[in-house]
Amino acid sequence: MADELRLGIAGLGTVGTGVIKIIEKNPGLLKARCGRSISIKAVSARSRTKPREIDISGYEWENEPAALARRSDIDVYIELIGGERGSAKDSVEAALATGKHVVTANKAMLAAHGQSLAEAAEESGLALRFEAAVAGGIPVVKVLSESMAANRISRVLGVMNGTCNYILTRMESSGLSYDEVFAEASGLGYLEADPTLDVGGIDSGHKLALLASIAFGTRVNFAGMEIEGIDRVSITDIEQARDMGFRIKLLGVASMTDKGLEQRTQPCLVPMDSPLGQLESATNMIVLEGDAAGQVFLRGAGAGEGPTASSVMSDVMELARGQKATTFGQPAKSLANANPVSSNLPAPFYLRMALKDQAGVLAMIASALGDSGVSINRMRQYRHEGEAAPVIMVTHKTSPANIAKAISRIKKSDVVMEEPVSIRIEEI
């Protein structure tokens, strides 16, 4: 263990730069804490000469990530290229085939190929670790797979995409529409090249699928996830929800039920004064529910150079200390096939309807709800000038299927002037 741990780093964007900065800034600290030096042997990126905040001239260079991964003078290959396939996956496979541990921040690759990559690593006695792939600087992979290891986990949920939370909180604070805030964020450079990964809920879904695997001992099953993005969240619903004491957040929620694994990423209401409701801007929060520990809340920066690099280094230092953990909290071969089921856990719902302003309409709505097994907890009808009377309801706990049945019946009845809106209220 006295020898230094030698790294090869592929991908020198924000996170790769952050990793190099940490290693160059505090070498003595890292050595004191893991008992050996950590050194960067070689790097690879798209451009060798592009201006960077760091000087990479002291590190050997490889044009091809896979060539870097195969070098015999590295112990750990750090993949920070991104993308589900291509050079990211090729190089990780090359690293594992040639006896290197792998640390990655690549949620898309792991959501698609995590099972086969983890099996390949574990068959060779290697580690494939991904703390940085989920929620940036929040150490949820370690907490879930190690600190909560003695718990039967019932639910994992949280705000796992900073861009969406930024857009939703900005809509609320500015009163602007989704499209206006999206354009503003785009102009400020806050969005990824392909923003649909974020606002479409895909990125959050990838992260949730990885956490669900650890939590429930099941193979990553991204295909079995129900995903709805934030693009249909209206400023009207944000404001009416606030009026009822709620905020709208893009939540990822995975629950193990009697019927199977529920995984969904969708806009939900949460109480304004709850830890999730209080979450502003790009901050992330994960809530882990275990049968012994109860609820554990983790909150921190969900992205950014320092926080994500800190998580990469957490995995690197684990390896430097000689710890070798499985990828998903237990041997990949022992993971069960997930039995994904569509989301039907009961919850209260927020309903918004534009009712025709006529006698008997509200009675009709109430009976459509009642007949479908939906009972109303709170209701408000707002002042209006046009023909449509805006009505907001918060229901008692009921199943999503009951809500769907009620809405279908209400739509057929010809008393609503717009498509009714229903949003789940996630209880925590």
Place this chain on the structure above:
Amino acid sequence: MADELRLGIAGLGTVGTGVIKIIEKNPGLLKARCGRSISIKAVSARSRTKPREIDISGYEWENEPAALARRSDIDVYIELIGGERGSAKDSVEAALATGKHVVTANKAMLAAHGQSLAEAAEESGLALRFEAAVAGGIPVVKVLSESMAANRISRVLGVMNGTCNYILTRMESSGLSYDEVFAEASGLGYLEADPTLDVGGIDSGHKLALLASIAFGTRVNFAGMEIEGIDRVSITDIEQARDMGFRIKLLGVASMTDKGLEQRTQPCLVPMDSPLGQLESATNMIVLEGDAAGQVFLRGAGAGEGPTASSVMSDVMELARGQKATTFGQPAKSLANANPVSSNLPAPFYLRMALKDQAGVLAMIASALGDSGVSINRMRQYRHEGEAAPVIMVTHKTSPANIAKAISRIKKSDVVMEEPVSIRIEEI
């Protein structure tokens, strides 16, 4: 690694009972996650026959914890007896002397003897682990020593004592005095046999001293901690602080400064809408500040059977997985001597004074503050009927020394009718 990991458990109170329940409830889950079975070989407690929620007749019995610790058929000794010395310490020493790993929840013992015990463990290649000793079910020891290992830590702070947080939030919600709520909590059985450990800040101080050691690579130095309990917190200050947008919390705060290590446990104001300000009842929260990760918030149950047992089991499963971590995040022998300094980091302060209702008094106060380097950010004078005019101020950031100087001068001036109150506003 295929063999089972055999435990000896000493102390069958709340936490010991919780540990046994976890092991009996989910044996398959534990085995799947750590690759081997975990079994309880023998137990020890004050009474063998006392009625318990669990049946211990299947486990071998030892009257003496030290005899349990020395048994050759256990791999890990779990010390849940408590107390700084006595059978807790004797038995831990016996375990280490005879080649057993130790898992403990005993903050008092570690605050006093952590250095020598950790050295003894590490000299013999053994682990001495204590996740459950700090903040119950919150995995702060692992997060600080592993997840944040690449960070230079600047500050560790938080609410680490559930009893104090319960009393303070109950005072606010009920309007009752400290003494009244204390009596109420006592009647409900919420207090320890010796409640001064909690309300006097000692328990929180013990926990903070352990975290500071990991955070700053320094030997545990409980003697160098400044401690003030909650017994002098008045309902008046809780209500006036709320009026200014703050709550009073018993905070433990450790910071590494240019001059040395500041460690203090004291009632502080925090913004009402901050994560710490929102913390209700017996819940705990720790905030870790690192140079790369930024602020990481951990929130969960600070005590109780399940949460604390979950943390004990986190350490046990780490050992079952063949990981062997140092006690304080780096080898105990490499820890530096802490250079404790008295707290003088600048902060805003809350000041409350009962002023004589006479012309010129406020001008006198203002100049005493100004001459001491204290400038006022906000001030309120409240309606009053008696002679004393209640005045609340929130200062701009200043040093505790400046506040002390100003108060000393104000007291000499004969314009205050009661001892002025000053409470630090901790910025997060």
